Amino acid sequence: MLVVQKFGGSSVADTDRVQAVADRIARAKRDGDDVVVVVSAMGKTTDQLIRQAHEISEIPPGREFDMLLTAGERISMALLAMAISERGLTARSFTGSQAGIITDASHGKARIIDITPGRITDAIHEGHVVIVAGFQGVSRDSKDVTTLGRGGSDTTAVALAAALEADLCEIYTDVDGVYTADPRIAPRAHKLDRVTHEEMLELAASGAKVLQVRSVEYARNHGVRIHVRSSFTFHEGTWVERDGTMEQAIISGVAHDTSEGKLVVRRVPDKPGVAAKIFSALADESINIDMIVQNVSDDGTTDISFTLPIADGPKAVQRLEELRADVGMEEVVLDEAVGKVSLVGAGMKTHPGVAAAMFQALSDADVNIEAISTSTIRVSVVVRQQDVETAVRAVHERFGLGDEVEAAFGEGEVHV
């Protein structure tokens, strides 16, 4: 069996942790699997490098910033290769470029456009444990080193698993799987044994931090089976797989996200082309818009609201103010004190009344809903930030997601 194993920064935080990870890899290899490991930078390395860069430059050039940051995985992967060699196996580490992770040229948030894993497959056939630097690639045209952005190592792992036609992609993390809700908020939350790619995608997009959205998207598109599990135990984690013959639970979990703000553009003329102008301008700034809600009023104007990462708020406001003369809005209001609570479940599309039951649960808990957005397998609401925990608990209980077993979390996450 060919397995891709991904270890994040907390799993290789120091040389002791590197040794423990090497033990686990060696065990898989000795059990007869071919193993390709994707590794992040050690613990705080990336933060240290960012701090050094900012001692020199407020806004460092993207190309050089990527060159700097990629030193992090270089260190962790070489140390991990050494630790594996100490266990009587041979290991070969490869940078993103050497591994054939070809990306576009968007430094800091490059997208993978191709994988040419010739050196990886050669190394596998020679019997080596292969270690690949997560988070990094090389741009197709300029041949410059690029990084994939936050959480990019998950995407590296899934993309490699797809390109190598691996049987399985194991994502090792500091929690033991995907939960029905954040156990710090809903203590009766329980671990899910399996979710579909679609559910995981909605959960990740709605704030569940265990997997990065892009990696799940990639896994869905390429049919990659993911096993999310703890690097501290050998327990089964959560399987993320195709929506096959398995019985659908109506609801799989409740996710929440307090990293976004809400921006309201008031009294925009209600005519064609206005929304296009607004969202094109924001796209030009590479601002990721999430929920969009438009309410038409009866005086020929409309309010357009949307959520976006808090960090992008000021830039969005500035860009929209520049459009004011052209578009004719009345005011732009940024509200950072909001939160999003989402209910996700592949079964909900065939079970009417899920949204209504969710809204009733929130009402019973005295939580006001400021905006609503739905997909076929998700209902999200925007609420006041201070109401988020209450809302998560209320929805979690309403749908009977509580379990007898209290959630068991790895030490890393609990103390964060």
Next chain:
Amino acid sequence: MLVVQKFGGSSVADTDRVQAVADRIARAKRDGDDVVVVVSAMGKTTDQLIRQAHEISEIPPGREFDMLLTAGERISMALLAMAISERGLTARSFTGSQAGIITDASHGKARIIDITPGRITDAIHEGHVVIVAGFQGVSRDSKDVTTLGRGGSDTTAVALAAALEADLCEIYTDVDGVYTADPRIAPRAHKLDRVTHEEMLELAASGAKVLQVRSVEYARNHGVRIHVRSSFTFHEGTWVERDGTMEQAIISGVAHDTSEGKLVVRRVPDKPGVAAKIFSALADESINIDMIVQNVSDDGTTDISFTLPIADGPKAVQRLEELRADVGMEEVVLDEAVGKVSLVGAGMKTHPGVAAAMFQALSDADVNIEAISTSTIRVSVVVRQQDVETAVRAVHERFGLGDEVEAAFGEGEVHV
């Protein structure tokens, strides 16, 4: 003018020093020069990485050790590029591999076999300051990352200057040039304005630490002009150039080296093939032998002595013991308490009596000579280690190398 500037680890020890180096580079660029910068890892970075590796593995695999160490220059070059950008110029950093530094596959001490600097020349023509990681390359066949070994950044700089047909290679260091002797030992030592490649080669090989031997060899073979100067001042340093029309001083300087030990193989049969066996065995272990002296006795045996890096001593002894049955030696004795003192001067080949005068000076100072080795422009002696300083002063004085001006040293060196 195209200038290659090399900055060592102490020149970029922290972000403040990186800023100072960026100022100097920006000044050269604004003065109209095209600048290619070769940079080492920051200060203690390499030592830290080595320590981490040894927490994991006593003898790490060479390929992975090189992968690890090359993270050091990656960090310094990216930070330096950012600092240059802050000064309104554009900079592009390149790893050894990206810069086309092609080497053999000897990890940890790779030799440059070709340079394909296409990306460098493109970047120069586009007007960028080009920054290249020192000390590293990529192996021709396996495409693995390699390092050139201790002081390899000097070699990177000179080799790039040759490949780019640069007008000049400036080596920035923490002293202000090449001295007639180490001023900490011979306080009247003075800075040399110019030396020939051959003299510099002998000085470097005899223990002068300001330039690495291989880099001087490369400069000599490719006719690269080197300017060794301080990164802390703007004073002229020492020019290292071809033996042109300039007047030859008889003597240029006295070098010393206490990093080597002496190994004596006693009572080896005096017959053909014995020396070949001994030195082939040591070459197989990649042990660099320096001075070799053989004294024939009259009983059909001979003693063979040679100097070698102290670190290689135990390995050499072990290897020779394995040969004992085959070769028939009596014993192998390692003596670490020796030192080498060398007198170097391009004029000495046409001035007889230099060696005799040197030996007389040592005798007058009561220093016993244990071995002698000469080239056309150098005389070296092995003495007791505790006699090295006395010997340097005696020889320095005897040849009138003292100067009225006391040697001025950069802070870095003086406090070491």
